[in-house]
Amino acid sequence: MAKSRALHWQEPETINCSQCDGSGEFRGMFSSGPCAMCDGTGLVGEDGEPLPREDLLAMMRRQRDRLAEQLDGARQHYQRLLHTPGVRDALAAERARQLEQQQRDDMALRKRLRGG
Numbered sequence: 001m002a003k004s005r006a007l008h009w010q011e012p013e014t015i016n017c018s019q020c021d022g023s024g025e026f027r028g029m030f031s032s033g034p035c036a037m038c039d040g041t042g043l044v045g046e047d048g049e050p051l052p053r054e055d056l057l058a059m060m061r062r063q064r065d066r067l068a069e070q071l072d073g074a075r076q077h078y079q080r081l082l083h084t085p086g087v088r089d090a091l092a093a094e095r096a097r098q099l100e101q102q103q104r105d106d107m108a109l110r111k112r113l114r115g116g
């Protein structure tokens with residue numbers, strides 16, 4: 001029998017797996033590993049039942065694509081910021097300030113350790 005496929009696949013609604021509390025990890029007394037109830041995803045269907053593997057795979061692929069897009073957006077935002085006048089100078093000044101503060105803290109710590 002051929003599998004019937006929905007014309008428009010929809011991501012199933014999910015809740016956190018009650019077995020692993022959404023962590024996806026099984027932690028036993030002597031062993032640990034992916035939660036068997038949720039296949040290590042931390043998610044189950046709204047009814048609390050495990051999701052079909054084909055849905056999980058499609059969800060993971062979509063999530064991967066979404067994250068890649070977000071990362072790309074963040075990179076572009078960062079690049080634009082770096083090209084905004086004054087931002088590079090402000091970053092350099094902040095780094096110098098942090099370095100100075102670190103050196104002051106180190107000196108103070110050394111002094112304290114010497115018992116001064």
Ligand SMILES: [Zn+2]
Pocket residue numbers: 017018019020021022023024025035036037038039040041042043
């Ligand atoms: Zn689980």
